[in-house]
Amino acid sequence: MSYILGISAYYHDSAAALLHNGVVVSAAQEERFSRIKNDESFPVNAVQWLLKDNQITMADIDYVIFYEKPFNKFERIIETCIRFSPKGYSLFKEAIPLWLKDKLFQKVDLKKALCALPDGDKWNNVLLFSDHHLSHSAAAFYPSPFQSAAIITIDGVGEWATTTISVGRNNTIEHLKELKFPHSFGMLYSAITAFLGFKVNSGEYKVMGLAPYGKPIYADLMKAHLIDIKDDGSFRLNMHYFRFATELRMFGPEMAQLFGTPARLPEGPLDQVHMDIAASLQVVIDELFIKLARYARELTGERHLCLAGGVALNCVATGKVQKSGIFDAVWVQPAAGDAGSALGAALVCWHLYLNNARVPLAHYNPYLGPDTVQHEAVAYLDSVGAHYSVVSDDVLYDTVSTSLAEGKVVAWVQGRAEFSPRALCNRSILADPRGVELKRELNLKIKFRESFRPFAPVILEEDAQAWFDIQSSSPFMNFICTARDGVKEKIPSVIHLDNTARIQTVSVLNNARFYPLLSRFKAKTACPVLVNTSLNVRGEPMVLSPEDAFNCFMNTGIDLLVIGNVLLNKTDQDSPIYSKNNYALD
Known part of the structure; x- marks a missing residue:
């Protein structure tokens, strides 16, 4: 029995990930719990959740690994200030006091935060540090279906590197080339x-x-x-x-x-x-x-x-x-940014530090966050006097698909939350893509964001190549493809100005809960596509809890909310007095 805890924090998008005997069992971003967009703080809520989710404490953790090396980053800042002297003095004056006060002693701060967790006094204090771009590379290669592959990582900056080329073979990653800061x-x-x-x-x-x-x-x-x-x-x-x-x-x-x-x-x-x-x-x-x-x-x-x-x-x-x-x-990697490096760091520990073998995955599961627990959702909805019904799967799929076909907008909360900055149909807003004005309506009245922002189509995998110029499945919404002739006229709200779309394909394998809903919608409309956008409003992280989902539902133009098999209709609710937030824009 071996548990490895990976952590990214203190810059942006902090997160935590847990491996059990080399298998990724849980991962979550801190912002989903704190409700602070791009939260950079130590992911205390995320770590507490994944310990609880796996029924363990810090006493069970064998290794903790941080996603980068803070001292090497400090070295880069010092050398950069000297290199660009005297222009670098301004940055030196601002950054160095901050580093001397907090960041330079991140190892101490990390250990304090970890020891404050459940049974932290029984933790073995084994804390490792990975290289920033190695964490990115590991997050990309080890969950992939490839036995060997080239690896490219490209971001702002880690310790020194901004762009790297590596090669992954079996359980190893060999660093080949890199570009260094400030060329980023x-x-x-x-x-x-x-x-x-x-x-x-x-x-x-x-x-x-x-x-x-x-x-x-x-x-x-x-x-x-x-x-x-x-x-x-x-x-x-x-x-x-x-x-x-x-x-x-x-x-x-x-x-x-x-x-x-x-x-x-x-x-x-x-x-x-x-x-x-x-x-x-x-x-x-x-x-x-x-x-x-x-x-x-x-x-x-x-x-x-x-x-x-x-x-x-x-x-x-x-x-x-x-x-x-x-x-x-x-x-x-669906979580390609720094949040995903918590996962990458944990994989570095398992494969490179401990030299464990790798078994390539046929299917990577990005649904690693907190689960939808229906009785907890019902308890919360009862506490705020919400009006809802609990229905069978068949009634749920029939009611929601019919509502979507009638032009209703649906908040869809199912299963475990995505470990990704993009909604992958477990914390999503869904709508019929056939409406010409839908994009504007969703942006202005529900998402409260800029009107130019595009929406993505989610499509049945077996229909994808008939509707889009796509070569393979795209379950993580990571590629733009071109719509085929006539498709833009059929689903104008998800096809961008240049006739492209950021497509997500859905199969029974990658989302068994969502696939039947989309299949039912296709049976009623002959359209195998829905609008899929993240269940949040501008400036807010994606919803996580039933309370988050209900607040978003009650304070936007969303018509239906689905949490598991719980169904809420906006017309059945009382005045929106439950919210802690006011989502309306000035």
């Missing part, structure tokens, strides 16, 4: 995100969604002045335009001079120039990914590719790599 595509992407008025480390996906509305007229300008990309995918940033290495901001005034427009203010109007900048950045990242993929294939000789790191969540670029045919198959 993640930092470039975040700088443009900030320039466009969105929040760094959470708004990057908005830039991806904005890109199809623009034309890539600045792509050559970016490659001439901001980033020099070589044929092997290596690159250098022109630091004249950036400030992240010397100050606590992403870019300087030179960026506005380059684009001929001032930086957009948060919540400011979105003009065509902003759309064109986003489109241009997407062209640049597409080119970078293709060149990296070609070089990784040449370097490793492998036929399969695994991807991780926050930039790997750009499903437009990963879709281009998949479609390019450079590799026979491409696998992206």
